[in-house]
Amino acid sequence: MSKKISAPLIRTARLLDLVPYLNTHQGIALKELASHFDVTPAQMSADLTTLWMCGLPGYTPLELMDLEFESGFVSIRNAPTLSKPRSITFQEGVALLLGLDLIASSLPEGRKDLLTAVVSLRQRLITILGVPIRLSVIPASSHAISAIIAQSIASQTALVIDYHSMYKDQNSKRTVMPVELYENNNNQYLRAYCFTALDYREFRVDRITTAEPTAETALIGISKPNSEKIELTITMTEPSRDVAERFALTQVAIGVPHTLASYSRQWIARSVMASGGAVRLDAPLDIRAEVAKKAQLMLDRYKAE
């Protein structure tokens, strides 16, 4: 809907929204008003001049809106018809509802008051939209953890984190000095100096199970590359969306070898195992042999039990 709206219509909408805003912000500075509506002061003056000509049929001074803005401060009288804010559109409502759902999942425990307010707002918005619709957001990582990290970056305090390494399938406790939070491929990452590894490390935020500020501080060393890239070649043997997404293949033809790179041997071996019969690892040969051996070992156990 919104994308097809032309410039004159955008201006019409702005004028309709200006009237109720002025009603509750009498005497606002023209400059401030312009910046609230994200237009230049000159455009705002032009808008007000247009609005000044509008009113109820009859269009005598009695029916026209009474705007005063020459002093640089804007006030409005005689505009009862448009005095209430316009209702929200379906898309605006959807945007707010999804946003509220995300907020609800990020509220810390113990703020039941805010959760109650979110639930009540959601119900009122759904009533306004008047269409049955289900909307929901479940974020990947706990925003409570993200919030602790964001705070520790701001205050430059170290954190003790419990981290689960997916590739190694190991839990570890580490002391880190957070540097930045960033997003990549739908995942949020923390870049931090790790006092355990004595080097910079990247951590996926959804795999940090706890984070607590600690008083420990130490000088931060100089970054050095921590591991080497491993080149691998895989061939898809059966069409599989899972495989295409797991290995981020852009070209999905069967029987065509793909050469990729990874920093983790564990990731390569596990990803091939998880793909089952849909993929063949052509290189490196040692990981290939490891996969065959593990498959045989597991088959033996399945036969025995």
Add this chain to the structure above:
Amino acid sequence: MSRKIERLINLTIALLATKRYLTKSEIFRTVEGYEGSPETKERMFERDKDDLRSLGIEINVGSFDPLFSDEAGYRIKSENYQLDLGEITPTEISLLSLAADAWQGAALADAAQSALLKLSAIGVPADPIDIPGISPKLSNSSKDLDIVTDAIANSDFLTFEYLSSDLSIEDRNIVPIALSNRSGFWYVSGVDQEVQEVRTFRLDRINGDIQSRKNTEGFEFPVDFEFDEIRTATKAFAVIDVRKGKGNALRTLATATKDLGEWDQIRVPIFALESLAVQILWHGDDAFVHEPAELRQIIIEQLTALKSNHE
């Protein structure tokens, strides 16, 4: 151009102020800006109505006199035009701002900001919420959200090509009813017209553009649909041995754990057999399936294929 804008504002005011339906001739006579031949006025009015509707303003068409329904009349009902959120508190305003800001730079950012602009006219100042670092974002954005939300609003059909799990491309035709975001991925759920059941699709698996088509057949919203219905409704469980200290991702799914010494035995609810099999295979020889037989069968088949592929 500003004459057209003036006319649209005047028309809105006139239709809002009236307590009864105004006929076209009354509108042409009293609302400023309708000039020219009868045909010109007619065309102007038709376009103005469409323009106001595209701004989300609902114009009601009704009979001037219910006994003599000779000429249609028009009005805008104030309960449709005005925002009615009831009493609103400064804290609620802050929550709505946070909700709108979650879209920063993402698909519905414009819609979210224009909603905020309307809310600001209520004149209730925001009361900053005292939670450090709370500013969640709906980052990963999809260009299709516009078309999907519009189709949900009107119960229109959406047709698209979907990448199925075996990489074949399927044509789908749905009436969408739900929009969700899970771990950063957008999903649309809708009644699949082929099977007349609710199906869910990940937006980034849609191939090419989504086409929207007007639904003139009417649509009944499936009342029993809930997002996570399957999650709570499942009665099937898998029994899996997991090596001590390993299989953390599988352990988070478990509803029960039994200590077997070197191993733990866990009970995991089954939602989709294939995806559970993938998770088990990821853990290699740290996980071993006892039940059900179907799951064992899938694992054994995959292992056999893995072995022959890598010998």
